Amino acid sequence: MTAPDDSLPTTYDAAATEAAWYPRWTEHGVFTASPEEAATHEPFVIVIPPPNVTAVLHMGHGLNNTVQDVLIRWRRMAGDAALWVPGTDHAGIATQNVVEKQLAAEGQSRFDLGREAFVERVASFVDRTGGEILNQLKSIGSSADWSRTAYTFSPELSRAVRETFVRLYEDGLVYKGHRVIHWCPRCGTSLSDEEAEFTETAGKLYHLRYPLASDPTQGITVATTRPETMLGDVAVAVNPDDERYQALIGQEVVLPLNGVRIPIIGDSYTDPAFGSGAVKITPAHDANDFEVGKRHQLPMPVVIDAEGIVREVDGAAGRVPEALRGLDRADARKAILPLLEAAGALVKMEPHQHSVRHCYRCDTVVEPRLSDQWFVRMQPLADKALTALRSGELRILPERWEAVYVNWLEGIRDWNISRQIWWGHRVPVWYCTASCGHAPIVSRTDVAACPGCGGAVRQDEDVLDTWFSSWLWPFSTLGWPDETPDLKAFYPGDVLVTAPEILFFWVARMVMSGCWFMGKAPFHTVYLHGTVRDMQHRKMSKSLGNGIDPLDVVHLYGADALRWTMVAGLGLGVDVMLDPTDLEKSFAPGRNFCTKLWNIGRFLLSRVGTDPVTPVSALPSASLTAADHWILERLDAAIADCDAALGPARPANGATWTEAERSRGLRLSEYAEAARRFVWNELADWYLESVKPRLNAEGADREVARAVLAHAFDGALRLLHPVVPFITEALWQQLPQTADGAMLARAAWPVARGGSRDEAKAFEIVRDAVAAIRQVRAEYNVQPGVWVDALLVAPDGTQAMVIPQVDTVGALARARVQAASANPGGAAAQVLLTSGVEVVVPLAGMIDLAKERQRLDGELAQLEKQLTALEGRLANEGFVAKAPPQVVEAERAKAAEWRGRAQQLRTKREALGNG
């Protein structure tokens, strides 16, 4: 027998443990998964939401990747071929912006460098500093298969992007469109609808009066939030049913400031109830006006250029007054108002609350701009994505997001995929520079010469939206478009873990591309977790300065403490609140849990020692005490609770979710709580305490206790490993039955063994009794140094119960519970347990009879109140007639039991007399 007290340090050293174990896991290939493994094991695949290649780890990543790691470690232990594919996104606009900012600091712009040199510069920047975030993910324990690290701009994935563009073009789903799109004048590129985010803004509504050409004393008033765009007006639209204006339709008005004559037209787009009921039409600078302009074949003069400068750009000769030319659109708005006022055109201004679109990358106000862009026709793709959800092939948790997903897909609009930036996948389209009239060439491979005339070609200048590569992620990372073994083994994947913010940007589009190109949705479950917020419920962000650096937390308390804190607080779809000003307080739950677990382990392992233990399955049932049966039963229950909380890993029929399954699982906080309760409140608080004396004595019973202790702790560590991988691995390695080279990270997920429930119940009585004794002690202020005796009296009131080990557990409460055959006489506190067992604590010299009477009166009153309610229910004919028989039966039995207990209490009370 050995008891190496010094085998584990007294305090948990997170840094040393993490530094020691992460490399060992990777060296042993613990995180890798191969197609060969998938042939014999059920594959379980998660693809990482690829962080921007230049990103720095923040709490959102911490949360997102912890969730993925918990799931992947759980399935890996459960025996799946668990694959977590990591990688990064080249993040077109975002990355280009970073490098442009560097250039600006050097007094340069990308145009000074030229396209080729600029792209080279970005690429080398990415080579040098990119992907650091993946190393940061390792430091929080992420168990991705790093050998597969992918990058959306790698040659392999770029090939997939081209294949996709060309195939969609061939399918008639990619086309070039001429229309008003969202334009960021700062980034110098178009944006998709999703990239142009609405911000509620307090603006003004300007009422402008345009005089009639035929009679300048008459006029029509229009309302606008952007007066500077009046320079590009080509019409005034009124509702054809609006009686106020019907007579004016067909007449002309004269634009103030530039004198251009424009018609008054009738178009049902105009809402008579809004503003003045007349709308100025500026087709080049407003998406709606563009539609009106098309309907009425109006000219489309452009008066604001790509940089947001007001000037006569296109078809706008004579429209912009000298005084306004060259002004930024914001300055132009300020400058045009006095001019309009002087011209008598400014009727009034009123405050106006409206939503204005901003660039999601730089927050610049988006400018609607008329231009040529590549679009994807989304309707056919969206139909498939809707079918995937409706058929049960796909589910979204929390379920309320399914309605949002459906809502968006049903109203889907075509996707603008071209960007006027340089960092990204170039549009694979070439144009003949000679005028041989050859159609644009859309090609999988680079084109050197015009197939028509053999002349020179030039490639389309635009690059593709960064999401046009990330929407392929679930299969491009597995080798698509080639039919690789990886693709066959690991597509479709299982769970996609992300935040709701990118449901449309990314998740819905992945479903669309997966259904379209692979014929199957890329995963069966979308898990949308909450957002990390501060104590004022504000989202953590760089600009607010309310962020927490996960690496700070790792350094202070360890990765496990970080992970535990987040997972324990992670109800389904619930936001995680953390206080950036008080890391100590925020991460105390994780740190405290790790410390407690370490102390449990240190003490338990020192008592179990290093000698081999008997497998629990080899122990004769009769050799087990009630406590042993109880803790084994609790372990079974904990396993069942954890399994139920984590839920089915995939649909039971392998293809589609049934209604019953659909909302189950992925309750990470419930899983963590179930595991915590077992190791802390059951194993440590009760079993470990009850088993101490057995471990101190030599003999067979000591071996039983060692075996059960080791088994229970082993089970606890397995259950906890996905959340707190480092500390559990370090402790598990110290268990006597751990084989050399074995790793908890690859150990089997526990399975309930099924034990004797009845045997376990005997220990529940001990627990209740101890609790009752503690209560009595607290109530009567029995000093800690003073020991009390207690009797356990069986329900029939005559026979005292003898319960093994009760003395030990009693010691916990500084009380000895003894079996006794005679009434001790004298004053005693008496507590009736729900099991019917009565606990009698003789408190000679200590008991205050008045207080005990009061206590019993209170207990009796409470019981009688409940009994009255219960009997009232049973007397209710409706209840007896209509409630399910088993419910009525249960209520009757309960009433009988309570009557008995009340009678017992009354007897006790009478014995005390009336002081």
Next chain:
RNA sequence: GGGCGAAUAGCUCAGUUGGUUAGAGCACCUGUCUUACACACAGGGGGUCGGGGGUUCGAGUCCCUCUUCGCCCACCA
């Protein structure tokens, strides 16, 4: 403007098809440095389940309505 969701203890949240005395963690109060752990142990207080109405033998749970918050979408000139 359209759609969705939420309101339960001081805080963050559970509460499965209506059916025992509405739970957990944290926080709070009281006691304890009990030989693994004060980052711990033991005990305790605290909720008319947002307001009102309805269905039912029975409502935190179902229906209506009001109030307040949140989210998504939108051609808010």
